[in-house]
Amino acid sequence: MEEQYVLQMKNIEKSYFGNKVLKGVDLSVKKGEIHALLGENGAGKSTLMNVLFGMPVIHSTGGFEGEVRIDGANMNVKSPKEAMEFGIGMVHQEFMLIPGFTLTENIKLNREITKKNFLNRIFKKDTLKFLDFKQMNTDSRESLDTLGLDIEEWVKVAGLPVGHMQFIEIAREIDKKGIKLLVFDEPTAVLTESEADNLIASMKKIAQRGIAILFITHRLDEVIKAADNVTILRDGELVTTRKTKDTNVGELAELMVGRKIELTKSEDNEEKDNNREVVLSLKNLKVDMPGEEVKGMSLDIMKGEIFGIGGLAGQGKIGIANGIMGLYETEGEIILNGEKLNLNDTKDSLKKGLAFVSEDRRGVGLLLDESIEQNIVVTTLQIKEKFLKKFAIFNQIDRGAVRKNALKMINDLDIRCTGPEQYTRRLSGGNQQKVCIARALTLEPKILLVSEPTRGIDIGAKKLVLDLLVKLNKELGMTIVMASSELGELRSICNRIAIISKGKVEGILRPDDSDRDFGLMMAGEYRKLHSKEAI
Template sequence: MSNETPLLRLEGVTKDFSGTVVLENVSFDLAAGEILGLVGENGAGKTTLMSILFGMPVIRETGGYGGKILVDGKEVSFSSPFDALDAGIGMVHQEFSLIPGFTAVENIMLNREISKPGIISDVFGPRMRTLDRKTMKDRAQSAISRLGIEIDPEMKISEMPIGHKQFTEIAREIDRERVRILVLDEPTAVLTESEAEILLAAVKKLAQTGIAVIFISHRLHEIVNICDRVLTLRDGKSVRDIPASQTTIEDIAVSMVGREVNTAARREAGRSFGEPILSVDRLWVDMPGEIVRNASFEVRQGEIFGIGGLAGQGKIGIPNGIMSLYPAGGSVMFKGKPLPLGNPRVPLLEGLAFVSEDRRGVGLLLDETLEWNIAFTAMQTQGRFLKSWLGGLFTQRDEKAMKELADEYIKMLEIKCTGSFQAAKELSGGNQQKVCLAKAFCLGPDLLFVSEPTRGIDIGAKSIVLDVLRRVNRDQGTTIVMVSSELEELRSICDRVAIVSNGEIAGILDPESSQADFALYMAGIRHEQSGKENPGNTALEGRTP
């Protein structure tokens, strides 16, 4: 750092919620054109710190904060995100804030629409001007092009693959004329490796133009590769601020959790399984942004079955279709009986459960307590946590049982919260994900779909989630189908891994297969075409991997 006044400085920032300190005396500088990596476990205070910087209303509504924020050496206090935007601070949140029914252009240019005069406006005034859609499209396309990605600017957000939504979010921020500081919260969490590489290259180019970047990610290799400095938060305190060139992934992990971390659970050798519990034949799913048109596979009783593949190729669509969250067809057999498609209640009644990749949109009741979130589905589908009176004429929630269960899962999953009474919306993203898992475990399913269970959570929390999935599989006999963009994670925990390409199961591999084998299948190149045996065929014949 030079002796020049930093573009951004935080001095002794402190924040508490209802007496619980979540940030304590956090300080750092950020220079123009610098990329600062911000790391920490879920609940360490990263999101709260960025909410303070961006003037989010929740900070003001909960008593404000202590300390100072200075931009160009002058103290600022933002009462709303609009104040932060006016000061040149842009932020891409972990959860999408796009309007699904709008196109990419309309989202990128939202509140900055360009109008043009016409005959009517000449007569009735400037309020009657019409949108200059061509100029807006050109400007949006320019922002997209700066990211090095191709996106149809006229495509609606609801029809986009999830990776394209992320690029649209970022394009919207960099289109702002005065943006000087850009906060990226887990920008690559939903991207494939190739998309992530494109984004990282774009971030470096933006920094070269003088834009300062705060880059929050749990993919520590990205932090080391792209950032100039790495700031670690732990339990609300800044415990380490070091040049990226002077640290390693292992050192960062230890600084985050205060202990050495086993980054990957390992599957147990010599496992054996029962007959197929789930048989899927020629499944198609009509889910925006996902291609599922001819997927066939079997899952055996007691195994952990992985589904991977590139974004938009169908891996996310498969569980959403089987759980009837989107229109689907084909044949699905569960426990030897046909599973009707089209009614989301049926799979739950038959013994399936689903942890969705969309934890905020599908997984949680954000305004409700943790105990209510965890027990709600079991209460609705299984009649649990209800006490009957007068022969069933009246029912009442069993608040005590709900609290005991919530406390049990909070302990098991190490959910960082103030208690089971806390609202789900107040938790960090990773802890919200753990609540979604607890809700599914509460159902005691025979088969559990988990979609992107570790997306956007830190390295320590990943280890906890993967270990809990293994324990539930081993101790309760729950068959698990895990869908993930993290191939190494699938290989570390699954007994077999199916790769989806172009809406079909391209192959089913043993996790010990080479990286090249996985790459061939993800690229849609079958092993038969290169003279190799398809390991997925032998696996489907019932032999233990």
């Protein structure tokens, strides 16, 4: 019956500027149930949660279609504050704690308990009440005990292990009165295995109190351990909802990433692969890129291949190219055509035949207040001293050559603009990305590193960019290394794909390998599962 559900989201649809990101999604969670929500990056999980919490990004972009019911009543949650009033709480992946405050002060923040005193009684002002630390400590202790966290409530948060901080976040939520549903967003991402086990045990205790839990995670083994039911999203659509007792890690992995893949690469790639030489070798590479740290990985990339690098957000795939190009502090060895690159030296990487299309087009890729034509040639001017008229005592930019190159790139990449003199700041995001690609191609590199090349580009332009990469590889023999969150795109054009998990290579697959293996690697479960099978 409907009333047994704490949360029902029915036929939820959401579009951003004509791009439909949720396509009729249903999600129902019962009282006292732990319900897992799975999906790759970009599957629609975050947008669905934004709808649930009434986030401004939803309402400022035209709202959504469908129904959100809480305890059977139709609700249109207008803000996170309203969501909390309806009994919905969230344990965020990023900590929301104040280091200089005690555990109690963090747990009771904005919900402080006060008590009367003689000043308050005389002047009849609530602002003169004292904080009731005794009652607040008692409440905090109860929440901490529920989670099995044996730390005094008066201890300050600063200096505590990250695992403890995660439990304090949860304690704050369960201390709230009237909580009906708790959303756990990747709560075990920063925890050790034993801490994760303790968290799952705590989640089950919370559920026994009648609180429903929506558990967002990429760790499939934890889904099997903790959840009663699981819902899987893919490309904004509902794939399935099923009982965890009727499924397993392998099937969940396959359902999470499975899709029809149209291979656009040459049919004889496999035969060529066997005869290729190593052109770029990474040995024990470590890159200190915040949020995308690489923790000692090794790879061999073959001459003339399109090599894909995939993985979930924050696992290190973005850090690899940034480290090779010297944009973040890097250790290990990078060997290009048998010669060691100078680490942390961007100019050396560019001079030796590497080019890079950054995932951060506005921060790294572009001079926003310069023209398209100037952006396209700026790196080549500095590194290769092309597009110059050289005189005895000075050099001058060859405006004619710069213009000719810009017009060719604008035509080849279909850059929608008023002309080569237009400032890149005034271009759409997709066209800004194309200018970044044009700048890299103008270097005429031997190896092209591209990071999230289709981010922010419409569907038609995505195909153009992918077809261009295949064309460069096929006609010029250019080696391409492509890091992307879009697994389908990697599988459509790459010869081989390395999946990165926790800063290391989880494995290397062919694009036509099974969805199950891709899903297991994305979730960081492949090596673990296969090591168990080998015992």
